[in-house]
Amino acid sequence: MKQKVVIKVRLNGQKSRSKALKIVVGFSGVESAGIGGQDKSQIEVVGDGIDVAKLTILLKKKMGYADIVSVAAVGGEKKEEKKEEPKVQQEIVWPMYGSGTPHTYIHYPSNHYQDPPCSIM
Incomplete structure (x- = not known):
């Protein structure tokens, strides 16, 4: 769960700001x-799975003063997953010539038959 944490720290100058950042x-868990x-x-x-107490204690040890102001969940928009529609397999038709008259051979996809057509295999 993404969360936004605001911590008050004693920042006197640019050096202490860069040290705190x-x-x-x-x-761990901090994204920005x-x-x-x-x-x-x-x-x-802002981050995912931040241990706010440990972060505050660490800042207190390094900077001298740190206090939690607020912790709030970031309301990220849920991404809608697009479901793929099942593809319809079309029949393949081959014209066959042999005895002078055209015949049509229709090939169905392999998952069309439940039982195998040949008992030997």
Whole structure:
């Protein structure tokens, strides 16, 4: 399940912002991360199967302060699977000439017969 997590972190300058983003992007399950909020002190993380508690603890150890602001499921649109219609196999017709009069031989697909036509095979 995809989720969006917002974590408030103490970001003083560009160096601390890049350090926090490197920590977040290196965490398992994270697909994208960015800085947001009014004062640019929040990290917005989007991913699948993110352990939010472990991520927050890791940020707290490395950055000094981290607090979970919100966790929300991302409402992705469901993709409709297109079902393929079964293909209709057409009969193959070969004209046969031999005795002067044309004969028609019709070949049905192999799954047409339930029992094999020859008992030896």
